[in-house]
Amino acid sequence: MKLLNLFFISLLSLTTIAAQTPVADSLNKLLLAEKIDSNKVRLMWQYADEINNSEPERSILISQKAVYLARSIKYTEGLSRSLGILANGFINIGNYPRALDYHLQKLKIEEKRNNPRNMGSVLINIGIVYVLEQEYEKALFYYRKADSVITGNNVEDLIYQVKLNLGDAFDKLNILDSAFHYYNMSLKRAEVLNNNYYIGISKIGLGHYYRKKIDFDSSATNYRTAIRILTAENDDFLLCETTLGFAKLFKQNNQLDSAQHYAALSASISKKGNFLSNELDAAEFLKDYYREQKNIDSAFAYFTIVQTLNDSINSKAKVRDLQILSINEQTRQLQLEEDKRIAAKERSQQLQMLFIALFIPGFFILTLLLSRVRIPIRVIKVLGVLSLLIFFEFLTLLLHPTVKEITHHTPVLEMLIFVAIASILIPLHHRVEHWLIEKLLQNRERIAGEKKIRIKSTRIKLSSNKK
Known part of the structure; x- marks a missing residue:
């Protein structure tokens, strides 16, 4: 199904552009007034999501800033959400490799968390990007993973989407029995939800399936239902595909007048909605139709239309490339x-580490010098303990990044390693503490003894001089 590739992404922003404006304005005002970083990230991705369809470039820049801020404050949920919106922005401008990159970054985050809905959502979106790149086998791989997560955890609001997308992937691979299975499952889910719009979309898939199986009556029934529902829902985007599918069905059944009627209807709806790719598909169909009917004038007219549409699409593609x-x-x-x-933050941290590294020996030397001064013994003990505490804390601070890298940020392993380090450092700390204090006190007593000897010697000399 050509147009259902973007079905799941379109569900993220079902409101119209007119409805988005006041919401976007409100979010922007809140964002400008917000002071708390985590709240800023939340408002930024919400705002970027709201303008994703109307202003994709601006949405990309805002969500990119949200990604950077979320990373700097280690706000995992905000980072995951922002990456998803950023990826969808790149899908909107047609940069699928960048979209895939950001969705894969989001996937790495979700693999370390326990949020089945987020996991299912990102897996579906990765599959959609692969469909847009026409790599259907890869798309199917991610859709199946998403189905496993969603079904296994009963993520109810994603069941319909994953079944529909699985049907679409199998349809594109012409594995028709599997396509029917999943389209049918999506239809049953839509009926459980009592969602008429979802029913209409599933009917498009079933219409395509029965057309490929050359079952005219079943295909026509599904197409008619889909056309009725989509017309009521004012969804011209999917209506183009449905009417053209119906035209192909009639041509296949040699009902040429009806084939021409529905192809012309598809072309008219596409032109009205400015859906160039859909209009081109309909024009190609009509060009071939009139050529086969030996209607040279009409065939030439549609040949010209096809050329014009190709030029417009190529021109649009160039604009998109520049964008x-x-x-x-x-x-x-x-x-x-x-x-x-x-880099500035790292320099600041390096300077702080350098300062601490210089401060520790300086403080230790100061402690030794103070031991020569006549101050209370308790003060010397306290200074000795402080100098050792600072040293051992500094050692732990140096080891922490290495431990995190070795354990790949696994909390249990980090805890075990630091417990092992502590079991060595704590006894060592106590031993060195007692040794240092003892040495400081011995130094104090030695200096005091030497001072007494000097005083006594001076007194003896004075006495000798008096005699």
């Missing part, structure tokens, strides 16, 4: 800014 280049450059500039921010 992709433009947004790629803007996102590159954002990446450069983010790299600078991260």
Whole structure:
């Protein structure tokens, strides 16, 4: 089903552009006033999602900023959501490789979490991107994984979508029995939900299936139901596909007048909605139809229309390519800014570590010097303990990134390693603490003893001089 590739993504933004405007404005005002970073991320991805269809470039830039902010504050849910919206923005402008990259980043996050809905959603979206790239086997792989997650965890609001998309993938691969199985399952789910619109979409798939199986009556019944529902729902986008499918069915059954009627209807609806690709499909059908009927004038007229539409689509593709280049450059500039921010943060951390590294021996030397001064013994003990505590905490701070990398951020393994390190460091800390304090006190007593000897020696010399 040519147009159902984007069905799941379209469900993310079912409101019309007119309905989006006040919501988008409201979200933008809230975002400008928000001070808490996690709330900013949430408002940014919501705002980007709201304008994804109407302003995809702006949506991409906002969701990209949300990704950077979410990463910096370690806000996992916000990062996952923002990556999903960012990927959908790139789908809207036709940059499928970038969309796939961001969906795969989102998948890596969800694989470490326990959120079946998010996992099912991202797996479906990855499958959709592969369908758009016409890599149907890969799409089927991810749809099946999504089906396993969704069915196994009874994610009710995604059951219909995954069954429909599975049917679409099998349909594209011409594995018709499996296509029928999943289209039929999607229809049953739509009936359980009592969702007339979903029923209409499933009927399109079944209409295609029965047409390929050369079952005219069953195909016609499904197409008619779909046309009635989609007309009532004002969904011209899917109505184009349905009417053209019906035209192909009539031509296959040698009912040529009806074939011409529904193909012309598809072309008219496509032209009205400015669906160039759909209009081109209908024009190609009519061009071949009139050529076979030896109607030279009409065939030539549609040949001209096909050429014009091809030129328009190519021109639109060039504009889209320029749009992709433009947004790629803007996102590159954002990446450069983010790299600078991260580099500045790392420099700050390195300077802090350097300061601590210099402070520890300095503090230790200060403790040794103070031991020569006549101050309370309790103060010397406290300073000795503090110097060792700072040293051992610094050691733990240095080891922590290495431990995280070794364990791949697995909390249980991190805990076990730090317990093992602590079992070594704590006894060592106590031993060194007692040794240091003892040495400091011995040093204090030695200095005091030397001072007494000097005083006594001075007194003896003074006494000798008096005699």
